[in-house]
Amino acid sequence: MDHEHSGRLLDEDRTSQDIELADLDGQSDRLIREEQPHPDAPIPAVPKTKASYIAIAIALIVTVIGFTVNTEATAYFEDVLGWKKPFCTMYITHSSLCIPWFCHLLWSRYKDRQMPYKAWVRDYNNQIRQTVASVDAYATSGSYLVIKKKGHTGGPLDFLASTMAIVTVVLTISGLSWFASLALTTPSDLTAIYNCSTFFAAAFSVPLLKERLGWLAIAAVAISIIGTFTIAYGDSTSEHEANAIGGSRLIGNLIASVGAVAFGLYEVLFKKWACSSKPMAPAASLPLTFAASALTGIYTFSTLWVGLIVLHITGVETFEVPSAYVCLWIFIGVMAGCLSINLLMVLVVWTDPVFGSMANVLSVFFVALADWFVFGLKPSIATYVGGAMIFVAFVLLTKHTLGESKH
Template sequence: MSMTRTNMHGPFDGRSHQPLLDEEQQGRMSTGGFGYGDAEGRPMLHHSRRSTMRSKSPDALAKHQTRQKYFIASGFLLLSLASFVVQTETAVYIQHDLGWDKPYCMLYFTHGSWFLLWPIQLLLLRIQKRKLSWEAFWRRHVYMLRTTGQMVESQNLHLTPDNGRSPIPYLLKTTAFVTSALTVAGGSWYVAVNQTTPSDLTAIYNCSAFFAYAFSIPLLKEKLRFDKVFSVGVAIVGVLVVAYGDRDDGNKGEKHEGGSRLLGNLIIGIGSVLYGLYEVLYKRFACPPEGTSAGRSMIFANTFGSLIGSFTLLVLWIPLPVFHFLGLETFRWPTGEAAWMLMISVAANATFSGSFLVLISLTSPVLSSVASLLTIFLVAIVDWFRTGQPLSMASIIGGVLIMIAFFLLSWSTYREMNEERKKKIQQDDVESESDE
């Protein structure tokens, strides 16, 4: 059950005193996946909240809620890793084997597909709550999104009448600058891919984990902790080992002119910084505050992902005709096998992105960024099975270092989340006592 006080206030639209439908009340009594029952339920009684807190110590309750978040996050981590591998393999096959080399167009299609996240989520939630009438279901869903948006804007679990304005203008502005950072960061990879070496590309771009931590300190008020710095450092060392450990074996793809390579490294360096910034901006400006229930966080994460996809489709098509007329990238629809493989790649990217947004919302940008580095090792393993070429020693050592860094950072983040949630529960308990 969510321990927030958000639902202590009804919607501030003049309808808070309308009687609810009987079937809506019955549906609210049931619970199910996605945390939908509590996430979208109406106000919980104050005395039940206090009795729940008193039945468990703050330490036990904090551990339970943190474990629940980590359990859900683990599922989305596995889903994101699997879908990223599928996306990577299909994208490489489309561009190199099938000859459909349209980087910005592929970026537009993949990021634009995120708009499907909310409709698919809505369908799953509707199936789960099929006993409710559509009117009751829709009203509850809109109410949950509205109040969560207000929580995101105010970064406060305790909504007041002053927070009653519509969160739509704030979310539209947030979508615009978060999507812009994401698009420039993603586009830099495609621009630099023919400018620099694959080793430099991999090593520099995946240093975004370091920049995510660097931006988290001023924007998310994260403390500078030695265990986190050490974990991120080990992860980056692992990436460097993978990228540069077998230079003698891979020189055939490493030949680039000095000026071109320097330019490519600068471009991908900017992309690395912006991708780390994108992750932190999303956490800071588009995620509910700490203490929000896992179900509510998941639903809102996918909804915001749909906003990113919608912004991409409605605005970021503009460079397509510009690139076409300038000859930078001639537009051509994929056909035949390329079209089918692109559909698979796009679906995999949407799955990865939705899972990754949920992962950031439930944990932290730093942990999510380091977790994404696991895909380097996984893609290498898949390539081994696909091509028959065994893993190099550098890939194995680098992959092991990345996994060690991920587990160290996971434990550090788990302890930190547990401590913060314990403090939050103690504060809420004191406030509940003062209300008696």
């Protein structure tokens, strides 16, 4: 922790502990020139070191496993055990996004347990403020995004709270389509359609993040989408239609398409508003990433319970207390989803939204295999062909993202 900077940010004579937007008005152009040599340069990734690559690899592997477990567990307790409550499932899963933040806080406090509690809180808050203050969007457009009383300006925490509220709305749209379509289509179909979010993440990255997509990235996105659709539609549909899983594929796939657009936008907005514009070591970026993700969980928990009541009263989705066995599978699915979404955002911050989306793409092949073991939907040759294409796309995108300098 940089205690010299901490002292300046939390001067005892200040009436506010935030770095206000007004303080940056005269410096924003200079700060942007210093941090980004070219106005169209992409937001930097983590420093290119062996430790960073290892951290990225571990996060990617765990994310793929998490998405696979989440998809299969959710399909199991909805389609097999009969607890089809997509809105409630989404509510629980997105509300749980704050759990990694709480765990990170406990771990941070344990490491600094010798430090007085107030001093530890001050340093932690100061670290978050410093990181948010280094986000380009805070200096350039924070005044438009922060909701404050007339005559007041907002600080980094105000900016974070306002932007994550917008991100929560986008994630909610994506989540609703995910859980609604999962009850109508097969897990492999859903994963395939949803992975079109890679394309939309790439498309949104160009205007919002000023990314310059090279031919490797474009080719990787195209190959990955072809591969996912090969897996989804290369199999015989008769097997799916004869099974209780995925009986309404067309409607489910259309709903999933809306979620694909929203999820691609979610990744890009998170990168734009919750990622420092300065290269940082992987561990140094975690506090802001977890805090930002936790805000989406807190917003979800504190607001969307109203939807549960409305849906119950109208009979659209009546709430039923699940059995202990169903609760076990809900817990498994929710924890897997919570972990995978948080780590996905970690990957987005460490690399870029397109590479982060590749975690979703990689899960397609493994979800198809899991469908075989869990639901008896035996994969055809198309599954293996599509899987091979996805791995080729992953290699190309890895070379583009990690093999070239990002700043």
